Amino acid sequence: MPNMSQTKVAIPEQDPKVRAHNFEEVTLGYTEEMAQEEAQRCLNCKHKPCVSGCPVGVRIPEFIEKIREGKYEDAYEIICSTNGLPAVCGRVCPQERQCESKCVRGIKGEPVGIGRLERFTADTHMKKGSNAVTKPDSNGHKVAVVGGGPAGLTCAGDLARLGYEVTVFEAFHVAGGVLMYGIPEFRLPKAIVQKEIENLKSLGVTIMTNMVIGKVRSIDELMEDGFEAVFVGSGAGLPRFMGIEGEGLVGVCSANEYLTRINLMKGYKDGYDTPVLKSKAVAVVGGGNVAMDAARCAMRMGAEHVYIVYRRSEEEMPARKEEVHHAKEEGVEFLNLNNPIRLLGDENGRVRAAVIQKMKLGEPDESGRRSPVPIEGSEYELAVDTVIMSIGTSPNPLIRTTTHGLEANKRGCLIVNEDMLTTKTGVYAGGDAVTGAATVILAMGAGKQAAKSIDAYIQGK
Numbered sequence: 001m002p003n004m005s006q007t008k009v010a011i012p013e014q015d016p017k018v019r020a021h022n023f024e025e026v027t028l029g030y031t032e033e034m035a036q037e038e039a040q041r042c043l044n045c046k047h048k049p050c051v052s053g054c055p056v057g058v059r060i061p062e063f064i065e066k067i068r069e070g071k072y073e074d075a076y077e078i079i080c081s082t083n084g085l086p087a088v089c090g091r092v093c094p095q096e097r098q099c100e101s102k103c104v105r106g107i108k109g110e111p112v113g114i115g116r117l118e119r120f121t122a123d124t125h126m127k128k129g130s131n132a133v134t135k136p137d138s139n140g141h142k143v144a145v146v147g148g149g150p151a152g153l154t155c156a157g158d159l160a161r162l163g164y165e166v167t168v169f170e171a172f173h174v175a176g177g178v179l180m181y182g183i184p185e186f187r188l189p190k191a192i193v194q195k196e197i198e199n200l201k202s203l204g205v206t207i208m209t210n211m212v213i214g215k216v217r218s219i220d221e222l223m224e225d226g227f228e229a230v231f232v233g234s235g236a237g238l239p240r241f242m243g244i245e246g247e248g249l250v251g252v253c254s255a256n257e258y259l260t261r262i263n264l265m266k267g268y269k270d271g272y273d274t275p276v277l278k279s280k281a282v283a284v285v286g287g288g289n290v291a292m293d294a295a296r297c298a299m300r301m302g303a304e305h306v307y308i309v310y311r312r313s314e315e316e317m318p319a320r321k322e323e324v325h326h327a328k329e330e331g332v333e334f335l336n337l338n339n340p341i342r343l344l345g346d347e348n349g350r351v352r353a354a355v356i357q358k359m360k361l362g363e364p365d366e367s368g369r370r371s372p373v374p375i376e377g378s379e380y381e382l383a384v385d386t387v388i389m390s391i392g393t394s395p396n397p398l399i400r401t402t403t404h405g406l407e408a409n410k411r412g413c414l415i416v417n418e419d420m421l422t423t424k425t426g427v428y429a430g431g432d433a434v435t436g437a438a439t440v441i442l443a444m445g446a447g448k449q450a451a452k453s454i455d456a457y458i459q460g461k
Contacts, residue, residue, distance in 0.1 A: 003040035006109025011116055016329035020299050023185040023268050026326060027091075035120040039067040042112045045104055050114060053102035055445030056089075056154075057082045060099060060114055067117060076125040079118060084157040084200065085150065085444065087126065087192045090119025092183055093441045094320050126195055133202040139163035141458050144227040146213045146399065149177020150440045151233030151431025153200060154447030155454075160203040162455055167227075169211040172264065177235055178432075179440070181264035182256070184293050186300070190263075214398035219406070219427060228461070229426045229454045232414060233447060236393045236432035242285070246343025247389075251277060251351040255286070255294040255390035262297050279386035281305040283354050285340055286390030287317040290437075292324065294388045295332045306332045307382065311339040311359050311372040337361070339372065341379065343387060353381045393437045403427070411436060420450040421457075428454055 012028040013019075019026050030038065042064045050060045059078050066075035079086045095101075095115035103111030141164050145152045148170035156166045174180055179193045201207065213219060219230050239254030241247050258277070261267045267274035282298040284291050287310035298306045308327070310317060313336050317324060328334065337359045346352040358378035361370040394412045405424040407415050413436055414429040416422050422429050430446025432438055 002043060003037060005041060006105075008041075008110045008113040008116070009034045009038040011113070016326075016331075019186065020296075020330040023300055025189055026186050029123055030116055030120040032124075035067055035117060036070075038113050038117060039064050041105060042068075043104060049102040049104065050099045050112075053099040055098065055441045056448055058099070058118070063121060064112070064114075064117055067121065072121060072124045073128075075121045079121060082448075083444070084154055085196050085440075086118055087122035088150075088179060088188065088196060089441055089444070090115050090117075090122055091188050091192075092179075094439055096321065098441065126192070133199050135202065135204040136161060136163045138165055138204075141165065142167070142227045143454060143458075144169060144219075144222045144230045145233065146219070146230060147171070147177060147233040147235055147431075147433070148175030148197075148207060148209075149233055149235050149431065149443065150179065151235075151433075151443035151447040151450075152177070152231065153197065154444040155231045155233060155428075155430070155451045156205045156447075157200045157203060158448055158451035159454060160200065160205045162451075164455075164458075165204070165206075167206045167208060169213050169217070169222075170207060170209045171212045171234075173209050174264070175207050175209065177233075181260040182290065182293070184259070184263055184297055185268070186296070187293070212398070214402040219399065219403040219424075223426060228458050229428065231420075231447070231450050231454065232399060232422070232427065232429040232433055233431045233443070233450075234395065234399055234433045236395045236413075236437045238394045238396045238412075239389065240392045240394065241389050242340070242391065244340060244342050246345060246351065249343055249345045249351040250349050251279075251385055252343060252387045252389070253277070255284070255290045255388050256393060258294055258388050259290070259297065262301070268297070268301065276301060277386050279303045281307075281384040282386040282388060283307045283309050283340070283382060283384045284388045284390055285309050286392075287312065287319055287336075288390065288392075288437075289319045289323055291388075291390035292319045292327050292332075294390055296327055296330060298386070298388070299330050299332060303386070305384075307384070308332055308334045308336075309338050309340060309354070309356065309382075310334070310336050312369065313337055313361060316361075316369045335382075337372070339374070340387070344381070351385060351387055353383050354387060356380055356382050393432075395433045395436070399433075419453040419456075420446060421453060426457070 063075040063078040100111040265274040266272040267276040284295040359372040362373040365371045407423040428450040431443035
């Protein structure tokens with residue numbers, strides 16, 4: 001009999017007062033009993049609407065059915081047939097806007113906890129130390145992948161399964177992209193990311209780190225070296241700033257820099273000498289997931305007050321509801337309908353306050369969200385010693401400016417067609433390098449599409 005409860009099985013979490021001071025994972029995952037109970041809520045719908053909401057087409061009802069049967073390895077294999085990073089996606093995908101938003105159970109209650117079940121399946125597989133992936137026979141063709149983030153890793157994995165000799169060129173000293181430098185340990189343990197990458201290596205994928213394409217080698221040179229196609233999944237790591245007075249003060253930084261120092265450079269760990277701002281009061285400007293990550297990291301790094309300063313209301317906030325909820329539980333203070341207009345410094349050149357202007361919502365803008373409108377005479381000072389800008393990122397121009405025939409739009413994003421082909425023959429692109437900052441799973445979907453197109457291109461040459 002199906003479980004007709006209108007609510008998901010609750011997932012265990014660390015106490016907010018405890019977790020706000022450590023970097024251990026916030027949610028602890030389902031036990032086998034919890035997973036079984038939640039799997040019983042799936043109705044195994046004939047038309048499988050949830051699958052249509054997944055950018056990589058995970059066969060959701062099929063893997064949940066295997067959980068019900070207690071066949072967890074079979075469930076894992078089903079997920080991996082379309083998704084090469086299940087432990088990652090089970091933790092950081094915005095399922096509430098994708099697969100779970102299509103779930104029939106969500107009409108009169110909460111949808112099935114698809115993400116929680118995916119995480120359970122992947123974690124169960126990892127705990128058992130199951131058999132390594134078998135490397136396919138080579139088909140004799142070479143493909144280069146620029147960037148070792150979600151898009152690049154997905155493209156590399158799919159091509160490797162088809163027998164291609166794939167080399168990933170990663171700019172940092174470790175592969176993973178935003179999974180390593182951007183998303184904090186308490187949301188996505190780095191050991192899990194590296195286990196997923198080891199699976200790709202077992203498929204025969206070669207990963208070369210400290211390779212800044214555009215500096216060390218150009219894309220043109222890679223193609224001269226015998227790579228028949230190149231996929232560019234270099235992300236969008238160039239931060240934006242507001243252009244307001246005082247942004248050059250000490251204590252003002254981008255969320256990208258702040259999170260990279262803490263996550264990739266282990267600034268939160270004793271024994272590492274990574275310099276990180278010591279803050280008492282922090283203002284994080286922005287309302288996305290990156291802003292939540294930065295704010296929650298600041299709490300854990302010892303700040304007494306952390307503010308989210310966002311120019312729209314909470315209803316327009318693009319961050320996941322779960323992340324907003326967790327941030328509030330941990331003590332982050334939300335100043336919605338507020339916007340900094342200048343920053344003030346002290347005698348030592350460090351920021352001492354942000355001048356904030358209150359806002360109201362006007363007519364919807366081109367994105368469909370209501371535009372914020374300043375309220376005259378509403379300015380006030382917010383005492384802070386650190387300001388973290390989290391208002392978006394754009395692709396680094398290095399690759400497009402060092403590659404002949406590679407065109408970008410006015411936002412610096414590479415131009416591609418429906419097959420993910422750029423304006424240069426044999427060069428494909430996807431993920432944040434094309435869309436600007438977006439989600440992990442959308443980048444993975446682009447990587448999958450590009451792998452299909454590259455295979456068709458090489459086989460049909």
